Amino acid sequence: VFVEVAIPHMHMDRDIRLSGFASFVGSSSMEITLKIDQDNNGTWEHVLHALFVLAARDPRTKKSAKMNPLIGTSEKDIAIIKTGKLNRQRRLTEQDKSLFKIPPDTSESTIVHDLFLKTLTQNASIFRTRLLVENSMWMEETGLRTMYLCHPEQRNLYNKIFGGYLMRKSFELAWTAASLFAKQSLSTLAVDDIMFERPVEIGSLLFLTTRVVYVEGNKIQTRVNAEVVDIHTAERHTTNIFYFIFKTKDNKNPLQNVVPKTYAEAMMYLDGKRHLN
Ligand SMILES: CC(C)(COP(=O)(O)OP(=O)(O)OC[C@H]1O[C@@H](n2cnc3c(N)ncnc32)[C@H](O)[C@@H]1OP(=O)(O)O)[C@@H](O)C(=O)NCCC(=O)NCCS
Structure with missing residues (x-):
């Protein structure tokens, strides 16, 4: 699991609404986008955005397990999947540039x-x-x-x-x-x-x-x-x-x-x- 969260300023005395969806699916991993909205006198204000990457494992072999592909049918969904793909690319690039692997620039x-x-x-x-x-x-x-x-x-x-x-x-x-x-x-x-x-x-x-x-x-x-x-x-x-x-x-x-x-x-x-x- 891999998590990225921006922590917002949230009020302790107001309702919150959580929603989430799969935003990208690879071969055995998936990115989930989570959002929190908070009530502000009848309107929902977006306050938190978090990304989780989950990896599927086969319980018997402990190796990676295949996931069903994610298919976008609307323009909005296709755009979400495209962003998810870019996020994945960014993570891989960051890993490749890690100071554990290559010297500082x-x-x-x-x-x-x-x-x-x-x-x-x-x-x-x-x-x-x-x-x-x-x-x-x-x-x-x-x-x-x-x-x-x-x-x-x-x-x-x-x-x-x-x-x-x-x-x-x-x-x-x-x-x-x-x-x-x-x-x-x-x-x-x-x-x-x-x-x-x-x-x-x-x-x-x-x-x-x-x-x-x-x-x-x-x-x-x-x-x-x-x-x-x-x-x-x-x-x-x-x-x-x-x-x-x-x-x-x-x-x-x-x-x-x-x-x-x-x-x-x-x-x-x-x-x-x-x-x-
Ligand atoms: C997550 C875990 C299974 C990955 O192990 P791994 O040896 O890197 O696994 P694999 O190389 O088979 O990769 C599995 C998938 O995870 C993805 N992945 C692995 N490391 C990743 C990272 N740092 N960021 C994003 N994705 C990653 C791979 O790209 C692959 O996805 P794909 O098949 O869609 O391309 C392993 O690190 C683990 O068991 N972590 C502990 C999880 C845990 O205990 N969580 C507790 C909190 S609930």
Whole structure:
């Protein structure tokens, strides 16, 4: 499952209407578009738009299962399917350009090097000594970590841990880290790409780690990594990656910057920048 959601400003005391439809079907995966409208004195205002990608699996072989094709008969439906196809293409392009696969481009490398230079002692000709520039925090110091024992109460229909539970726990950790970093209360702007890479089994030891990875204006990009740890071998496997974007409620207290110290943190910084932009 893969999720993208823009979080709107919603009123707690008004009715909401949920609707959804298949907007693209591939060979074994489908994109679902979900909309939420909210009542505003008798008229429905569109407040939320979310995309979910679901993959069909054969329960016996655990391999991908074929889906029925989606056919548009009206102009409107054909346009929806075309947008769904473009979304899929965009996701594939983003995956191909991932920093896990290829190096940053020239402008991104310049950004990282400029950040690095700012942390060196002027005229000292020493690469090793790093100084934190004013009004900023090392990325590692923004980090928070927690762990959960995955109890059967949180299972879904397929006897795995329910994705909504993982999203909630990750969101709460990211919100806490971002608020501590900003030293003020924040609003949620978007739940960006959420990847469910592997199912989380009941009984797993689940570790969640978050960091503030990028800051721009009044916006804070956080990244949460969820991993399960095998208690016998201490082997770790990433199960989910979550991106949450928060923003300050007003511009009274400007945000400090976040500064990467290591190469891995610099890649997280660029990854966060790509997601925010
Ligand atoms: C989703 C999952 C089955 C994909 O595994 P995979 O090895 O990449 O599977 P496949 O290569 O067979 O791809 C299956 C389909 O998913 C699509 N897909 C895979 N990764 C994707 C991604 N990151 N974004 C969009 N689509 C993706 C593929 O394009 C393919 O679609 P197609 O047949 O229409 O072309 C696997 O990552 C998984 O089990 N995740 C955990 C799901 C889960 O536990 N969810 C809990 C929340 S309910």
